[in-house]
Amino acid sequence: MIVIGERINGMFKAVGQAIQDRDKAVIQDLAQRQLAEGANMLDINVGTATADPAGGMRWLVESVREVTDVPLSIDNPNLPTMKAGLEACSGRKMINSTIGSDAALDTFLALAKEHNAMIVCLCIDDKGVPVDVDGRLEIAMRVLAKAMEHDVPIEDVYIDPIVLPVKADQTGPGKVLESIKQFTMLSDPAPHIVVGLSNLSQGSVDRKLINRTFLTMAIGVGLDAAILDPLDTELMDAMIAAEMLMNRTIYSDSFLRAYRQK
Amino acid sequence: MALEDPKEKWSSAVATVRIGATAAEGGTRSREVVLGGETTLPFLHFEGASPNMPVVAMEVLDCPPRDWPEALLKPFEDVIGDPAAWAAKCVKDYGAEMICLRLEGTHPDSGDKSPDEAAKAVKAVLEAVDVPLMIWGCDVDDKDNMVLPACSQAAAGEKCLLGTAKEDNYRTLTAACLADKHALIAESPLDINIAKQVNILVSEAGLPLDRVVMYPTTGGLGYGIEYAYSIQERGRLAALTGDKMMSPPVVCQVGQEAWRAKEAKATAEEAPQWGPPDQRGPAWEAMTATALLQAGADLLIMRHPSAVAWVRKVAEELSRAA
Numbered sequence: 001m002i003v004i005g006e007r008i009n010g011m012f013k014a015v016g017q018a019i020q021d022r023d024k025a026v027i028q029d030l031a032q033r034q035l036a037e038g039a040n041m042l043d044i045n046v047g048t049a050t051a052d053p054a055g056g057m058r059w060l061v062e063s064v065r066e067v068t069d070v071p072l073s074i075d076n077p078n079l080p081t082m083k084a085g086l087e088a089c090s091g092r093k094m095i096n097s098t099i100g101s102d103a104a105l106d107t108f109l110a111l112a113k114e115h116n117a118m119i120v121c122l123c124i125d126d127k128g129v130p131v132d133v134d135g136r137l138e139i140a141m142r143v144l145a146k147a148m149e150h151d152v153p154i155e156d157v158y159i160d161p162i163v164l165p166v167k168a169d170q171t172g173p174g175k176v177l178e179s180i181k182q183f184t185m186l187s188d189p190a191p192h193i194v195v196g197l198s199n200l201s202q203g204s205v206d207r208k209l210i211n212r213t214f215l216t217m218a219i220g221v222g223l224d225a226a227i228l229d230p231l232d233t234e235l236m237d238a239m240i241a242a243e244m245l246m247n248r249t250i251y252s253d254s255f256l257r258a259y260r261q262k
Numbered sequence: 263m264a265l266e267d268p269k270e271k272w273s274s275a276v277a278t279v280r281i282g283a284t285a286a287e288g289g290t291r292s293r294e295v296v297l298g299g300e301t302t303l304p305f306l307h308f309e310g311a312s313p314n315m316p317v318v319a320m321e322v323l324d325c326p327p328r329d330w331p332e333a334l335l336k337p338f339e340d341v342i343g344d345p346a347a348w349a350a351k352c353v354k355d356y357g358a359e360m361i362c363l364r365l366e367g368t369h370p371d372s373g374d375k376s377p378d379e380a381a382k383a384v385k386a387v388l389e390a391v392d393v394p395l396m397i398w399g400c401d402v403d404d405k406d407n408m409v410l411p412a413c414s415q416a417a418a419g420e421k422c423l424l425g426t427a428k429e430d431n432y433r434t435l436t437a438a439c440l441a442d443k444h445a446l447i448a449e450s451p452l453d454i455n456i457a458k459q460v461n462i463l464v465s466e467a468g469l470p471l472d473r474v475v476m477y478p479t480t481g482g483l484g485y486g487i488e489y490a491y492s493i494q495e496r497g498r499l500a501a502l503t504g505d506k507m508m509s510p511p512v513v514c515q516v517g518q519e520a521w522r523a524k525e526a527k528a529t530a531e532e533a534p535q536w537g538p539p540d541q542r543g544p545a546w547e548a549m550t551a552t553a554l555l556q557a558g559a560d561l562l563i564m565r566h567p568s569a570v571a572w573v574r575k576v577a578e579e580l581s582r583a584a
Contacts, residue, residue, distance in 0.1 A: 155271070250500050250508060252458035254466075258507045261465070 001243050002041065002225035003236075004073050004094075005034030006198065008060065010047025019049040019056050026062045031064045037230040038240075038260055042068070043096065044085065045075035046255065054084035061088040066080040071118065072221040073227070079107070086115045096227075097160065101137035102146070109150035118156040119147075120194055123179070129162050135185075136161050136179040144187055156188055158194040158225055165202040173200065173214055177221050184222040194225035208232055216242040266428075267308045268446050272502040275389035276300045276560070277472050277509040278314070279335045279445055280393025281360070283421040292422065294393040297475065297560040298511030304558050305580040316577045318562050318570050319360035319396050320352040321517050324375065325367030327538075331527040333539040337567050345383050346390035351385030353391045356567040357574075362396040363387050368409045369400035376486055377412035384413045388420060391551040396423040398447070398564070403431040423513075425445060426477055429460050436467045436486030445473040447513060452479045454493050461507045474510040475561060483550040490514070494557040514554045520547035550578050565568065 007030050010016045018026035025219035031042055031198055050056040050261040053076065061072060071092035074085035086093055091157060097120035105121065112119040121143040123129065131137050140159050147157045161179040166170045177193070184190045199206035199209045200214055213228060219242040240259045243249050252258055276298040283289025295317045302310025324345045327335065337356075341347040345363060352358040365380050367373040384397060397413050398565055399406035406426075411434060414424055420440075425447025427435045432448070439446045445543040448464055450457035457478050465471055478497065481490040526546035528541055536542055547569035551562050555577060564570050 046360075250458050250496070250505060251455045252462060252507070254459060254462045257466075258462050258505075260456065261462070261506060 001219065001239055001248075001260075002192065002194075003224075003230055004041045004043050004096075004138075004194070004225065004227040005031075005039035006043050006045075006196075006227045007034055007229060007231065008042060008064065009045040009075075010049035010056065011045070012047075016047060016049035019046065019060065022059060023033045024066075027060060027063045027125050028067045031067055034258050035068060035070065037233070038236055039070070039230040041071040041073055042092065043073040043075050043227050046081065047148075053078070053081045057081050057085040058088040059197060061085050065090060071200045072118070073118075082108075082111070086111065086117060087231045092118075094120065094158070096120045097122050099124040100143050104141070105143060105146040105148075109146055109152050112152050112156065118158060119152065120158045120160050122160045123162050129164065133175050133178045133182065136175075137182055140183055140186055140191075144191060154191055158192040159183055160194050160196065163195045163197065163200045163214075165204070166200055167203045173217075177217060180218055181221040190222075192225050193223050194227065195228050196199055197228040208234060211235060212238040215239055219243060220245060270302070270308045272301055272310060272330035274301075274504045274506070274509070275504060276498070276501050276511055277474070278560075279472055279475055281421060281423050281445055283394070283419055283443075284522045287419075287421070289420045290388065290392065291394050293394075294421070295394050298509075299501075300560075301556070302497075302502070304556055312581065314395055314560070316560055316562060317579050318358070318551075318564050318574060318577075319361055319362040320356060320358040320361045320567075321364055321563050321565050322348045322352060322387065322571060323366045324380065325363050325373050327366070328372060329538065330521065332529070332542065333543045334527075334566055335524060336540065349387045352391045352567075353393055356570060358391075358570070360394050360396060360561075361387060361391055362398055364398045365400050365409060365413070367400075368405055369402060370405060372400070374405075374559060375409075377409045381412040381416035382410045384416045388417060394422070394427070395420065396447075398425050398563075400427070403428070407431070407434040410435050411438040414442045414444055417444070418442035421445065423475060425462055425475075425513075428461060429456050429463065432441065432460065433465055434528055436464050436469050439473065440468055445475060447475050447477045448510070449477040450479065452480070452481070452489050452493060454496055457493070457497060458505075458507050461510060465507070471506065471510055475513050476508075476510045477513050477515070480514040480516065480519045480554065482523050483546060483553065484523055484525060484532060485513065485519065487519075487550060487553055491553060491557040494554070498558040511560035512558060513561040513563065514551075514559045516554060516562045517547060517569075518553045518563070520550040520569075541568075544572070548572040549574075555580070 046056040073094040073096040075096040123139045161176045203211040278299040279297045282294040283290035296314045299313040349361045367375045423445045425448035448460040481487045526543040543568040551573040
């Protein structure tokens with residue numbers, strides 16, 4: 001399971017403040033704590049904390065790079081901010097994200113090729129999020145065809161079926177699970193499949209329970225990456241157990257501790 | 263059109279373990295042996311690196327062997343009962359690059375030698391040969407817990423490989439290895455879950471994984487080698503895909519298991535149709551070893567000089583990049 005730590009996000013109050021104050025220590029501490037809890041990559045999202053998102057993104061990326069060389073996921077919908085993040089990021093990086101329309105894919109896949117970056121492709125096109133599984137599959141197939149066209153390796157492509165708040169549409173999670181199952185059969189090797197987990201429980205109570213229950217169900221049908229909060233210990237424990245139950249890791253009596261010793 | 267090799271991409275490597283301290287490190291070995299370090303499955307040169315050849319350690323007992331057949335005793339007939347002379351013969355006459363001193367004589371049913379006597383045997387072997395040494399107890403936990411710390415101390419600073427630590431008996435030996443700067447064999451009973459657990463336990467006790475060699479238990483050819491093979495293979499796949507706790511290199515008890523088989527030890531009178539025992543036994547041992555090499559074994563403990571020579575030749579040929 002590829003864990004992309006979500007905590008460096010300008011939408012969090014403390015992070016937003018740190019971006020405004022250019023307070024590196026807060027950001028670097030968040031980076032190190034997420035890595036210690038098992039994050040494999042870190043998401044970097046400048047949010048709306050600053051009037052200069054490109055400058056804020058550049059500062060965030062450079063601050064985090066001082067303390068770790070794990071891949072950084074540059075999380076922004078706007079091209080100038082994305083480019084600023086990619087250029088500031090030495091080492092491995094991820095474009096997070098592009099929608100799955102032809103024009104957006106052409107732009108962002110070319111950027112992925114240029115920067116040798118991984119890329120998250122959302123199952124959204126010009127018409128929005130598809131209402132059914134077939135619509136998501138259609139976009140996923142377009143993504144893979146476009147990736148080949150742009151010579152971006154399938155191993156670097158992360159397809160996001162789009163998780164919407166369960167409170168808004170209770171049929172959504174089931175459709176996402178079915179989509180994940182079908183995505184695994186789209187190519188060989190299969191593309192990575194990623195979700196932004198926390199969105200599922202937006203506006204709900206018992207958010208953590210909802211998040212971790214869905215995560216284990218999604219792992220059961222083939223999810224292999226997630227943007228989530230690695231500081232949520234129960235969530236991480238559930239994820240580690242789900243991977244073990246799917247025989248993706250070797251059981252031992254100390255399997256939880258063993259995972260964290262990676 | 264050229265056909266490309268289908269390559270797997272592995273994310274990590276087998277741990278590298280160094281056995282034997284040279285003068286530069288305060289020991290008296292003429293050279294060290296290096297185990298592990300692979301970044302691919304065995305002998306797939308096109309896909310990744312196998313920087314260190316598999317190593318064969320020749321087995322030496324601290325007492326006359328009880329159940330070795332004539333064909334196996336013959337190459338050692340002039341040195342049996344004298345572990346130092348036996349070890350020297352293995353190195354000088356048979357080119358052993360490592361010795362495994364098996365403290366069979368400390369077993370309560372097989373001489374019950376004292377920790378002192380065992381420590382003396384260790385010292386004598388260290389003086390007689392300058393190759394790295396492996397010290398294996400008698401596999402009775404209580405006795406090993408007395409004998410092995412004494413041997414560890416007698417060999418302090420020589421960076422030997424001591425065994426074995428088990429899931430319910432690892433603290434004493436781990437502490438001895440830590441104190442005297444040795445490496446440790448972590449044993450599990452043909453069970454991959456326990457193999458991982460023992461590695462976790464010894465690493466939590468403070469021993470770094472680059473001083474651990476896994477012994478997942480060996481099955482002999484015809485007597486369960488498939489189980490040993492599939493466990494080793496699964497462990498190796500886990501190591502190469504990032505499971506740090508499965509990363510230590512693997513040791514196999516080849517001689518012990520191969521020579522237990524009736525196909526190896528039956529006399530010419532018992533089984534005339536099977537061919538001469540002095541060829542059949544070594545062939546059985548060598549076949550067992552080569553199968554285990556394919557499963558990813560890094561260190562083989564072997565007995566018959568002919569089998570050792572065959573296996574070394576096979577390993578060299580397979581290790582040669584195409």
